Amino acid sequence: MSYALNFGAGPAKIPQPVLLKAQKEFLNVHGTGMSVMELSHRSKPFGAILEKTKKDLTDLMEIPSNYSILFMQGGATTEFASVFYNLVAAKQDELKKAGREGEEIVVDYLVTGAWSSKAAQEAERLVPTVIGNPVRVHRALNVKALNGGKFGAIPPQSEWQLTDPKKHNVAYVYYCDNETVHGVEFQFIPEVDASVPLVTDVSSNFLSRPIDVSKFGIVYGGAQKNLGPAGVTIVIVRNDLLVDINIGPIRPLMLDFKTAADNDSMYNTPPTFAIYMVGLTLEWLKDQGGLKAIGNVNDRKSEKLYKVIDESKLYKSPVQPNCRSHMNVVFNLTTEELEKEFLKGAEERNMHQLKGHRSVGGVRASIYNALPEEDVDALIEYMLEFEKNHS
Ligand SMILES: Cc1ncc(COP(=O)(O)O)c(C=O)c1O
Structure with a gap:
């Protein structure tokens, strides 16, 4: 059968040169005599692959030095929970240090399609698990309410109801840069107060154009659309948002960003093959001119x-x-x-x-x-x- 024209939304097409390189190296990666899938994640050759992947991502996205790159598991869906837990924890830490324990925390969501909607719902589901501060999920933008019950629009920021960080404890503002199901994409970065971390899900437009990472607290996305196969989710997080696992909501270690950062994404066995494929895709992207x-x-x-x-x-x-x-x-x-x-x-x-x-x-x-x-x-x-x- 000839080469298929693959318009799939994800898992999606992988550049042919990447597949060919992976095929060539399948049985013997970097002269090890083993497949990359057979290498210990703590071995030198895999360590080199991980480091090179982080470096290429840093170069391509011009990621500032005060950010960490994490390779997480459980898909972008798991990050709906991780973002909530980690950033609520960071806010709780900040409030505690300021002697303002127990105050309400607000998390703002811009709901522009199916994925941001799911992320907001997940945050809502997790609210009762937070001890010490009441948390409120606020849909600062709910497109359906402004657009006749339908997605397919992004009204100007002047029509949103972002929570005022001078009056409330805003842990973050969340949005999905590209809504894969509804075909809606932001053509600008929302303006938020410098005190509020901005979070974006770029699962379906990761590395599709330049992005100013310094404007964000967290940029994250699953690999299986623009970056490689399913199995790894990349989280780029500003280091000041990493708080100790004992601070904030009780959360599984695997959802904790600081645990991942402290262990260079190897607290447990990372998805080595998926990371390797991401690395090859980044090399290809560099060859395309960035x-x-x-x-x-x-x-x-x-x-x-x-x-x-x-x-x-x-x-x-x-x-x-x-x-x-x-x-x-x-x-x-x-x-x-x-x-x-x-x-x-x-x-x-x-x-x-x-x-x-x-x-x-x-x-x-x-x-x-x-x-x-x-x-x-x-x-x-x-x-x-x-x-x-x-x-
Ligand atoms: C924008 C966006 N966010 C999140 C997800 C969920 O990703 P996963 O299936 O990896 O959990 C998807 C999946 O298609 C997506 O397109």
Whole structure:
């Protein structure tokens, strides 16, 4: 079978040169005579892989020296809990030191799609487990409430209700930079008071364009869309937010950022193969010219796809132009029957995993870093042909 055009949202396409390199090294990585999967995580060769991966990520993202890079497990979903626990702990620590124990802590969420919604729900679920301070989860932005019950928009910041940190103890402001299901992406970094850590989930647009890490308390994302295979989640955390495990809510060690940082992500056995694959993907990304260069390609790929959608009578984007994702391009056809026919025809043309998320239907073309521009061109050609045959 020939190479498939893979528009899957995740686990997603991995650059072919990365797969070929992994294949070449599969039985004998770096002259060890062993597969990377057979190496102890505490061995020298694996240590070198981990260090190189951290260095390449630091170089590519220009991560300042006061941040730690953690390789976590349990997917991005586990980070919904970790972010809550660790940052509530940091706030409790701060309040205790200021002699203000017992005061209410607020956590702000910007809910712009399915993933930020799930993160807010998880925080809400965990609120009763916090001892010592009442915690309140506040949806500072709830797009559905402002946009006729639907996602697909990001109203200007002037319409949000961020909690005032001068009047309340705000532990963090949380948002999802790119909502994978709804195809909504922030085109700016929210402005928050310097005293409040800003947290973002970049699972589906990690390393797709430059990002100013210094504006954030935490930037995190799962690897399986833009960075490698499933199994590892990368957390970039500002060091002043790392607090001792005995401070704040009781939390499993595996959710604790300081434990991970103190042990260089090796408190237990890390997902060594996934980390190795991330390392290869970062090397590939450097070969592409880094984040600015790949960002330009990603802009071009998404712009040409949106142009076809906007100029068509058959295709329609449910997302407002100022917040359309350049990674997950979602669109609908005029009827569900036509959508089914479109997807069937795509499969016949070797274009796969274009079906929209099961919760929203429609079509979703995930066009991550690894997807070549020619594959977007092939999709466009098919879209134009399909429209011509159905007008
Ligand atoms: C933006 C975003 N956040 C979180 C998740 C959850 O990731 P995981 O399945 O690794 O827990 C996903 C998965 O698709 C996602 O797209």
